[in-house]
Amino acid sequence: MKSELHVGLIGAGYMGKAHTAAYQSVGALFEPARRPVCEMIATSTDEGAADVAKRWGWARSTGDWRDLVDDPQVDIVVIATPPRTHYPMVMACVAARKPVFCEKPLGMSAEESLAMAEAVERARMPNMVGFNYIRTPASQLARQIIASGEIGEVIQVTAEHVEDYLHDPALPASWRTRVATGSEAGALGDVATHIVNACLRLVGPIESLVADTAIVQPRRDGPHGSEAVENDDQGQMLLRFANGATGSISFSRVAAGRKMGYTYRITGTRGAIAFDQEDQNALWLYDASRQPARRGFQKLLMGPAHPDYLAFNQGVGHGTGYNEQIVIEARDFLQAVTTGESVWPTFRDGYEVDKVIAAALVSNRERRWVSL
Amino acid sequence: MKSELHVGLIGAGYMGKAHTAAYQSVGALFEPARRPVCEMIATSTDEGAADVAKRWGWARSTGDWRDLVDDPQVDIVVIATPPRTHYPMVMACVAARKPVFCEKPLGMSAEESLAMAEAVERARMPNMVGFNYIRTPASQLARQIIASGEIGEVIQVTAEHVEDYLHDPALPASWRTRVATGSEAGALGDVATHIVNACLRLVGPIESLVADTAIVQPRRDGPHGSEAVENDDQGQMLLRFANGATGSISFSRVAAGRKMGYTYRITGTRGAIAFDQEDQNALWLYDASRQPARRGFQKLLMGPAHPDYLAFNQGVGHGTGYNEQIVIEARDFLQAVTTGESVWPTFRDGYEVDKVIAAALVSNRERRWVSL
Amino acid sequence: MKSELHVGLIGAGYMGKAHTAAYQSVGALFEPARRPVCEMIATSTDEGAADVAKRWGWARSTGDWRDLVDDPQVDIVVIATPPRTHYPMVMACVAARKPVFCEKPLGMSAEESLAMAEAVERARMPNMVGFNYIRTPASQLARQIIASGEIGEVIQVTAEHVEDYLHDPALPASWRTRVATGSEAGALGDVATHIVNACLRLVGPIESLVADTAIVQPRRDGPHGSEAVENDDQGQMLLRFANGATGSISFSRVAAGRKMGYTYRITGTRGAIAFDQEDQNALWLYDASRQPARRGFQKLLMGPAHPDYLAFNQGVGHGTGYNEQIVIEARDFLQAVTTGESVWPTFRDGYEVDKVIAAALVSNRERRWVSL
Amino acid sequence: MKSELHVGLIGAGYMGKAHTAAYQSVGALFEPARRPVCEMIATSTDEGAADVAKRWGWARSTGDWRDLVDDPQVDIVVIATPPRTHYPMVMACVAARKPVFCEKPLGMSAEESLAMAEAVERARMPNMVGFNYIRTPASQLARQIIASGEIGEVIQVTAEHVEDYLHDPALPASWRTRVATGSEAGALGDVATHIVNACLRLVGPIESLVADTAIVQPRRDGPHGSEAVENDDQGQMLLRFANGATGSISFSRVAAGRKMGYTYRITGTRGAIAFDQEDQNALWLYDASRQPARRGFQKLLMGPAHPDYLAFNQGVGHGTGYNEQIVIEARDFLQAVTTGESVWPTFRDGYEVDKVIAAALVSNRERRWVSL
Ligand SMILES: NC(=O)C1=CN([C@@H]2O[C@H](COP(=O)(O)OP(=O)(O)OC[C@H]3O[C@@H](n4cnc5c(N)ncnc54)[C@H](O)[C@@H]3O)[C@@H](O)[C@H]2O)C=CC1
Ligand SMILES: NC(=O)C1=CN([C@@H]2O[C@H](COP(=O)(O)OP(=O)(O)OC[C@H]3O[C@@H](n4cnc5c(N)ncnc54)[C@H](O)[C@@H]3O)[C@@H](O)[C@H]2O)C=CC1
Ligand SMILES: NC(=O)C1=CN([C@@H]2O[C@H](COP(=O)(O)OP(=O)(O)OC[C@H]3O[C@@H](n4cnc5c(N)ncnc54)[C@H](O)[C@@H]3O)[C@@H](O)[C@H]2O)C=CC1
Numbered sequence A, B, C, D: 001m002k003s004e005l006h007v008g009l010i011g012a013g014y015m016g017k018a019h020t021a022a023y024q025s026v027g028a029l030f031e032p033a034r035r036p037v038c039e040m041i042a043t044s045t046d047e048g049a050a051d052v053a054k055r056w057g058w059a060r061s062t063g064d065w066r067d068l069v070d071d072p073q074v075d076i077v078v079i080a081t082p083p084r085t086h087y088p089m090v091m092a093c094v095a096a097r098k099p100v101f102c103e104k105p106l107g108m109s110a111e112e113s114l115a116m117a118e119a120v121e122r123a124r125m126p127n128m129v130g131f132n133y134i135r136t137p138a139s140q141l142a143r144q145i146i147a148s149g150e151i152g153e154v155i156q157v158t159a160e161h162v163e164d165y166l167h168d169p170a171l172p173a174s175w176r177t178r179v180a181t182g183s184e185a186g187a188l189g190d191v192a193t194h195i196v197n198a199c200l201r202l203v204g205p206i207e208s209l210v211a212d213t214a215i216v217q218p219r220r221d222g223p224h225g226s227e228a229v230e231n232d233d234q235g236q237m238l239l240r241f242a243n244g245a246t247g248s249i250s251f252s253r254v255a256a257g258r259k260m261g262y263t264y265r266i267t268g269t270r271g272a273i274a275f276d277q278e279d280q281n282a283l284w285l286y287d288a289s290r291q292p293a294r295r296g297f298q299k300l301l302m303g304p305a306h307p308d309y310l311a312f313n314q315g316v317g318h319g320t321g322y323n324e325q326i327v328i329e330a331r332d333f334l335q336a337v338t339t340g341e342s343v344w345p346t347f348r349d350g351y352e353v354d355k356v357i358a359a360a361l362v363s364n365r366e367r368r369w370v371s372l
């Protein structure tokens, strides 16, 4: 076994950059058994790829992602391109037997995601899907606390992922607002997937739901004049979990003022936790067993005593940010590849999220509760 | 017209005490046109009433509330007894032509509430129902801001009224947990009425909803051993408003850690507001029209520039609390009686809330959306 | 002994109103052994006094406060007039043997305060000075926590009372900004007295200090044109306490944005507490003995388990405000009169505060540490 | 000119690791004109250095830092070793004409710092000292706001850097608690330097100060049994700035509960800003010119519209953490080397901080105000 892992990255946009920085620093930060090497980057054109390779520090580049996938020097592949390209890229990785990390959402539909999950499983290939928010030290701690029974049985969840990136009606139409290029699910297919993922991870499987979505800004300017917005700007759903807990999720891309409104409050029979991604270094914990005069939510500021924090900082409260989530993701993917055992969240987990989204679309359309 | 208004109060429990203190201080605080006099208090027994009259400063007392209602010295009646007594008391007030304030919830059912509303309307009698939380300066300001169009058209509401007063499973069964003495609606009939009222007041009529409730603690100890809890401990609902806004409400009496979790975030096309009753002297305002580098929620600390604050304090941030809400209520009721024009929220408004609660019960039972 | 206590109030301004409402509702709220009766109010003129008596509900009135003090029906006296009137009024009360409550600051100077303290002590008369902020349930709880040793020995205090009531340079000169009618100490003589009082109450005697004050707005418009501001707008001091703790206090009347910035963080050898009067229903507690992963400040929302809360509310987090502080003050003063034993803070405590203020003036003037 | 800059790093502890990750990712994140290459790392031993080089990804290593400084392949040097080693290393860099970055505090004394500052200035060599906290987007924005006059003239500063890393009395003595190996200034020489630096940067030169420090835990266990703690655990000082503003600073290493309590509130004639490093992605802004009913601190969540944020994230509120501060530092140092013009904070700025610390030591010892 080579001591290094040569990474191929497809996509040089927002997430491509984040993954680049992550693979460059994860070696020093986490000292993985096999250090990554930034081997090759692919974008849509040879020139573009060459340029970004030089600027960002990738050894080689290509304008054809198939070259990258098939390159014998490339050990593992990271896909950070728009959702509609994920399926062919993943299938090519499977064919080439390259462990693959794919950005969220996994597929364009639950069916597509299932096909991808089954493909990697059949091939017994390490795989991972990019739900990064749940990887903050605070959300990992939330999981520890719930799993250990510290707040008892979970009885209720109030969660949301609301942002306002499309609040301004002057913002133009884009692939995001069209069904053909984006998804039938607007905010539902975008931000909601993160918080659905969190609910599944922290509380467990969802049994049934009822959803309601709305288009708030019915038309936006497109390249050929005003065009219809084809998918939801916002919505909410009620959830019933397999373990008996109930709850609700809100999601929005037009929630004026909320920038990273990924929040949850999870109540149990012995306490509760609360989290707001806009203050991602704090987890709030309530312990109902204290004496009445000393009960109250406690603000736990992340530190070396919490999951995956020490790799970044020795001091409590020094703080991690968005990019650290991507570094943790890289560490986990490298570990999965090294051990041969996939690390959560796998493609199957991505599919589980897509199933919930699909059910929400049905529920909204048919105005009824839907079982999963 | 007498310059004073002689008040008769029925009930000497939690709310009876709050109304007592309110009628004693409202004169100095708001200087109403007609000052109230604490004339008579009624409880279940003559002795108990006499005792509390002496302790709290009521001129006279009675163990029979009908005496109070019919007493010629009593000008107006305040009802602060358990819900199941409201109907006969209100009807007696109508018969005696006494303007009447009644604690929430108005009736035991929407039908009962409607009958009471129609009775006072037919009699053209000033009437009011006790939704106090919406009377904080902050929530009054919220209404001003929305009504003025400052945040544009309302598009979304995320609200809740969650407390944990029954979180502890060792707490006994009570009238609250039984249908016969309490209501088919548990947390739904209790805390949810306040936040439904807020939604109606701040956003407008609700057109349809889907609700889901749950009993978390199925049995509690009663006087004759363990007995079944008969109504909901918690729940949530999705709302569609007549004006097109959508939203959700959570409600709970077992939400560990939330003590006065009456909160709302209301998003509009030009901004948003957010409120949490646990910090009742602040309203958060987001103005989307500012330049990007200067956008953010602003914490408005209540002060003399805000509704009904100056009567209590001359300094910003000195703070008002629960009891001030009851004083504002008293001021409004006195004004209604003086002018002959009812002040919001009337019995009809109480009925509107009860209609929503009734629809939620149907929705939960039949697992479907219900139109109002 | 009469079962009631007939109150005489001097002053019908901001605090006069607050004391009126407090004496009207304290009977119902706290059920003191002897209920207060609003007997007589005095202001500067007969007409003004008569008018306010009618509006606020006082039985009688006078334009000459000496009549009130000497009135045989008046059992106890509350002084809520500007500081320069306190001395003669208190001395008259002593002469008339009337227990006396006096608003802060007690005297115009430490000397005056000492004379007043000695007078009431010699006469063995119940007396109290009006430091209300320290009477919130949260600040009472702070004292309990410190006194019980829960946070260990106090080692450090960071405190402030900063407001911005004179931040606007367009605000006119007034008695507050002149030495002759106000004090040599501006913000120092006003807001700082509250927080010095808190430090003395919570931590103990101050041994030495160094202070630095500043006039930020050197001139303001007066009735005869622009005039000099004669006392400090802001300042800060370092403190050494008798018990070895050290700390600092900031004070200001021009602290833009801070409205009721009465805050303290008190650190001990085993934990810490923190408080901000702008959120007066919460006390933050840190317990250093918890395991590292569960350490963090805990937000204790005031409730029935905390000092003096239950009289106002049965529910945690329902909240008390400024006026409840005055009610608690009234309860304490009534109790002092009933038992004959003064309740903290007495005139002597007021004098202790004035001594610290006087030392700060010397320290600022002479640019040096001053021992007390 | 080579297109790359080959970096030599001395020290492989806490900060050595942070600088490693920063130089590895700064290229992709900021795309500097000259990309850094991790050329050589030095620690105390050849084996240790070789090991860490392999683990972290440095091309070469050495157990003798002089080899590194003199190596012709090493273009620039980053010093991340304990303070007492800074002076010889810096002087060697000057001799070798290698631009040098040095961690804070620059020297062991103001004299040493001055010598280092003069040496690099004489040599006209790019140089920088490592005050990272002031580099958050929020603190950079604070500077922009103040510099632009948006809050008017600064009148007051309340600041602190308080942590609790030595709160536990069971923690052993170390170089930090000894004068010979650490400094005469304990918390003062450590955390206080960061916040003094912030005050100088945001408000301007300090003219005079009075300081008071304390040893809270007089003895700690050392390798040879209990030994005396020789420098301060905590303290506070009053400041007078050249521009007339006044203020105070608290500093502590035993402030139970505060983990990264680097905070400031800066008040001006037209508004104020407030910041707390424990929530480093928010800056609070108060604009006094708004109408009274709309005044209040506004929470600005950092985003692409704020300084140096976009390099890390495209979304507001996604958040940066401690390590991003070090990346910004690296970007600035690379830029300084590329342009030949030092970027703030230079060694001279480090010296300015040390001068304030030295004055505080004198002030504390002699119990008096000290002019700078
Ligand atoms: N986990 C998270 O927080 C986030 C995840 N995402 C996800 O990451 C993925 C990428 O999104 P962004 O980076 O925002 O997109 P982007 O639009 O910024 O960048 C997309 C990149 O893909 C490249 N690309 C597109 N088609 C290609 C092709 N056929 N061959 C090679 N390269 C191609 C483009 O050249 C571009 O470099 C999406 O699945 C998105 O949902 C996006 C933002 C945040
Ligand atoms: N607006 C708010 O925030 C709150 C409203 N409430 C409402 O106020 C009402 C009263 O609740 P609480 O004060 O908590 O109840 P409680 O149990 O503390 O007091 C009830 C009082 O009614 C008296 N009473 C009962 N039956 C009577 C009768 N037949 N004749 C005369 N007196 C009778 C009892 O003697 C007792 O004094 C209820 O409708 C409740 O829903 C209660 C708490 C908060
Ligand atoms: N504890 C606290 O939070 C506060 C305490 N205070 C203190 O309360 C006292 C009064 O302040 P405010 O109520 O704000 O003043 P104000 O100016 O609002 O009212 C003063 C009242 O005293 C009356 N008065 C003045 N001279 C009099 C005389 N010779 N005879 C009879 N009445 C006379 C005036 O007619 C007026 O009614 C002061 O000592 C002040 O420092 C004021 C505000 C807050």
Ligand SMILES: NC(=O)C1=CN([C@@H]2O[C@H](COP(=O)(O)OP(=O)(O)OC[C@H]3O[C@@H](n4cnc5c(N)ncnc54)[C@H](O)[C@@H]3O)[C@@H](O)[C@H]2O)C=CC1
Residues within 6 Å of the ligand: D010, D011, D012, D013, D014, D015, D016, D042, D043, D044, D065, D080, D081, D082, D083, D085, D103, D104, D105, D130, D131, D132
């Ligand atoms: N800017 C900030 O936030 C912080 C700055 N610092 C500063 O960074 C510097 C280093 O501190 P830490 O990383 O915490 O120390 P550390 O003790 O974790 O690491 C020190 C490193 O220096 C190496 N070293 C010591 N003497 C050496 C020598 N003669 N030759 C070669 N290598 C040698 C050691 O082998 C070790 O790798 C100090 O000046 C400290 O004040 C430390 C922590 C935070």
